[in-house]
Amino acid sequence: MTQLPKTAPAKKLGLVIDLDICVGCHACAVNCKEWNSGGHSAPMTDTDPYGSKPQGVWFNRIHTFEAVDEAAGTSRTVHFPKSCLHCDDAPCVTVCPTGASYKREEDGIVLVNGDACIGCKLCSWACPYGAREYDEDAGVMKKCTLCVDRIYNAELPEENRVPACVSTCPAGARHFGDLGDPNSDVSRLVAARDGAALMPEQGTSPVNRYLPPRPKASNATVAPRMLKHEDESTDGAGLLARWVDKILS
């Protein structure tokens, strides 16, 4: 059923991504690909992987942006991982003609039933964020599952029951939790750091939030770029060094 749940899910599982911390190492994308190659929407097909035009299915991609403020003479370089935002008003779900796309009532995760998908690609046109992928090989659409096959997996140790991208992030830039609960860790993080939604004007009400880079420290407290060396002095130098210095100078 591609209608959205009648009452918005109370539980809204999603990601909070800290743009202040992300170093753009692509580990989240790699571990995502690794886990999902055997997961709910497997395989993550690659076409021409070793050829001249390699392409493939990715649920997570890392872009790098620069924000320049000409007037203030400042600029920020920001690494920007992007995956499905599991929107409350997911347009990819409502446009689906077959019922293959759906939003789960219990936790708000947006999924594709690969057995019912006809591969019309309309969901990828409807998504503003590029979260939908077409698998040329399987002829169906695929997308981030928020690792639905990890987060409820009783076979995994409890600390590993988070999406693959979150568990692998070496910088701790990715957080997973219930954004529908105002007292959850992730919700408090969003409140404290002014977490933002992407393209709110598109009316999709995304669940995931992005924490903006923290304000830069003022120049007064910035560490000096180079330590000053007293290059001229020969104080404390050895006998040979002082003799060479005398000859040459």
Added chain:
Amino acid sequence: MHPAKSVIFFTTASGAGYGMLIWLAIFAFAGMLPPDPVFGFVAFALAFALVVGGLLSSTFHLGHPERAWRAMSQWRSSWLSREGLLAVLTFIPTGLFGASWVFLGEHQGVAGWLGLLGAAMSFATVFCTAMIYASLKAVPAWSDRWTPPAYLALSLATGMVLTAALAAIFALPSLPVFFMIAVMALAAGLLVKLGYWASRRSAAPVSTAESATALGKFGTVRLIESPHSESNYLLDEMGFRVARKHADKLRRIALVFGFVLPLLLFGALLMFSLPFPALWAGLGVLSCAVGIVGERWLFFAEARHVVTLYYGEHGV
């Protein structure tokens, strides 16, 4: 947006076919067409060939055409589903109307009313096709409020041009009326399309690289590194650029072949009693076909998707 040939053929062919079904029903009801089975056969064969050919071609770009029947299930939320369902249902009244005309030589009375019902459903089907595009906020060039009128007007114009050409081939008595309505339908199509292009020219960006990244408060945002060194599905499907650099040329092709030439030909047919009217009307159909396919190609190729903001565009 990538202009898939199957989708361009589908929207133009089925649009013209539904347009024909609408006009055939109206003219039959008004008593302007003869209940001649041969005319009925040729007219319905052409209209259904366009509609069925279009619908079939639209399934060619599917990953799983054998599951296409599933697409009729989600009419409560999906315009694509509504279109699929209506397209199939429309065959019932239009098929009965056509069968009555061709086999019974009867196109008025009950058959006439079935024809009008089919015409209304054909109109609704074209509206659903338009709404598939018009409902996509992520493609501002499509969610323009001129999109549904443009689809409807072009369906009526192309359907009318075909109907008028058929009338000329069969040398029907009220030919000038057909030519006049063809001129009016073409003029209406031209006006609506000019309205669409004007609306797009004056449109401000809906989303920007700043809103896409939520980094606007730090300044002007630009991409400095793409996720891949190679292309990906999103760029192939949504970041199509080839036609944008030919946009002006394509717009001229659409204008001249789609509207100006057919208007001149049907206008001349209306004003002067030219020899071989079927020949000139046929040329009008050919010119219109080239122009409308160009128009539809442009409709896809010129439309930019907001996802391209993550790949270097600045405002969409």
